[in-house]
Amino acid sequence: MIEAKSPAFWRATLALCCGSFMIFSNLYVTQPLLPEFQLAFGISTLQANASLALATLMLGLSLLVYGPLSDALGRRAIMLVTMAGTLVITFALAWVNSYTSLLILRAVQGFLLGGLPAVAIAYMGDEFSKKAMALAVGIYISANTLGGISGRLFSGFIADAFNWRASFLFAAGLSLVCVVIFWWALPKSKHFKPQQPSLKTMLKDLISHLRNPLLISVYLLGGLNFFIFINQYSYVTYLLAGEPWLLSSSFLGMLFLTYLTGTWAASISGRVALVVAQPLCMAIGIGFLMLGSLVMLIPSVVAIIGGLLINSFGFFFCHSNITSWVSRQASTARASASALYLVFYYMGASTGGFYLDPFWQAMNWQGVILGSILVFIITLAISLGLWRKDPRTLSDIT
Template identity: 80%
Template sequence: MIEEKTPAFWRATLALCCGSFMIFSNLYVTQPLLPDFQQAFGISTLQANASLAVATLTLGLSLLVYGPLSDAVGRRAIMLITMSGVLITTLALAHVPDYTSLVLLRALQGFLLGGLPAIAIAYMGDEFSKRAMALAVGIYISANSLGGISGRLFSGLIADVYDWRASFLSAALLSLVCLVVFWWALPKSRHFSPQSPNPVRMLKDLGKHLRNPLLLPVYLIGGLNFFIFVNQYSYVTYLLAGEPWLLSSSLLGMLFLTYLTGTWGASISGRVALVLAQPLCMALGILLLMTGTLLMLIPSLWAIIGGLFINSFGFFFCHSNASSWVSRQALTSRASANGLYLVFYYLGASSGGFYLDPFWSNWGWGGVIGASLLVFGVTLLISLALWRKDPRPLSQIN
């Protein structure tokens, strides 16, 4: 097994982080471009959101395929093939003739984007020791946030200098670099035990995970938190693009630098979980999400940015612990268990806009804040209930 802080640990972690960076920079490349899409294609806010929502939807659904498939045929090849498909679709997005074509191509891209997230943590579970995995998951998820930051930041900047099509071309170039590093650095699986493809067994595995009282609550926490978190960024983009702020695409893209605190939160999550039980860590992350959300109710640009910084730390701190918890609690069919967690996670992201849009349309930003706090209150209660079931920190678990 790969032990923490060894050369093999850092090489494998570098590869998975490059892959994660590539996936999430492509997933979120459209988010700061939503006002540009509205102007270019004459569409509504809800229609513009479809460029993100459809990708997260098909990504989430794809995880039902990739997780069980990788349990049967292996991890590395699927990740490489799907990442190559992401690169090709990103290039194609720069040349779409209309918004319908863009949305359809984003749906295909979303399905390809699911290959790495569905499998990466399962690969770690196969190849890393438990302590090494707790550290690696935090670093890996910090790369998620860095990818999300970069995709949004550079797409906004490049759209201001050139146009939104150039944003996709720059994302493709960055993706090529990440793909080459991933192919070179990721070790082949040595501890993977294939299972014969069996659709009936795959469905039984998914059903078993859904009935597991230690897994289903965490699926709900991950899905409902992301349901709100990522869509808050979409609506804050609309808020700050309007009066009195009138921020440009490049400045809107810079809002996603607030994800940097999420990178920090994810990177320390494994160490904190050695001291505090992971469900308690999740609860602390959610309390921070509620605090940041309340701060954004103040009608000040600096208060809104401060709230986004707090929210990012809290979200990724919670998400990293939730992801690690799932892999630790799933003793069999680990990729299926992690894939199911991400199904909840990305279906939450794709549907959150439909939940928040009526609040935005009827009550503005205050409505978005109130609707967000309601959902975070639910996930806080779930995490505290899970804490009562298992109050042990990782240091007390063999």
């Protein structure tokens, strides 16, 4: 097994982080461009948001395929092939002539983007010791946040300097570098034990996970948190692009630098979970989400940025603990268990806009915050219920 802080640990973690960086920079590259799409194609806010929602929806659905498939065929090849496909689609997006074509390509891209998230945690579960995995998951989630930040940041600046098409070209170049590093650095699996491909077995594994009350509870918790968190960023983009602020795409892209507190939160989550039960860590993260949302009610750009910083810390602190906890709770078919969590996670991301849009239309930004708090009350209750059922820390287990 790969032990924590060994040369093999750092090489494998580097590869997975580069892959994660690429996936999430491509997924979120369109988010600062939503106002640009409105102007270029003459569409509504909800239609513009479809460029993100459709990609996250297809990513979520693809996990039902990649997770079970990797249990049968292995992890590394699936991650590499889907990353290469993502690179090709990103390049093609720069040349579309209609919004319909853009959405079709984003749907295909979303399906390919699911290959690495569905498999990466299972690869760690196969190859890393428990201690190494607890550390690696936090670093891996940090790369998720850095990818999300970078994709949004460079797309905003490049769109202002050139146009939105140039943002996709830059993303394609960056993706090529990540694919090469991933191919070179990721060790081949040594402890993977393939299962015979069987649709019946795949369905049986998925049903088994859904019947596990500890897993289904945390699936709902993570999905509902992301349901709100990611779509708050979309609506704050519309808020600050309008009166009285009229902020540019470059500044809107810079809003996603607030993810840096999430990067820090993810990196420390494994260490905190050694002394604090993971469900309680989840509850603490949700508390930060509620606090940050309330801070954003203050009508000031500084307050909104402060609220986003708090929200990012809370969300990724919670998400990192959920990711590790799911793998620990699944005694078999870990890839399927992790993939099923991400299905709920990305389904939440793709549907949250439909939930928040009526609040936005009725009460503007105040409505978005009201809708957010209502959902966070539910997820807080779920996390506290899980804490009562599983009060152990990782130090208790190891």
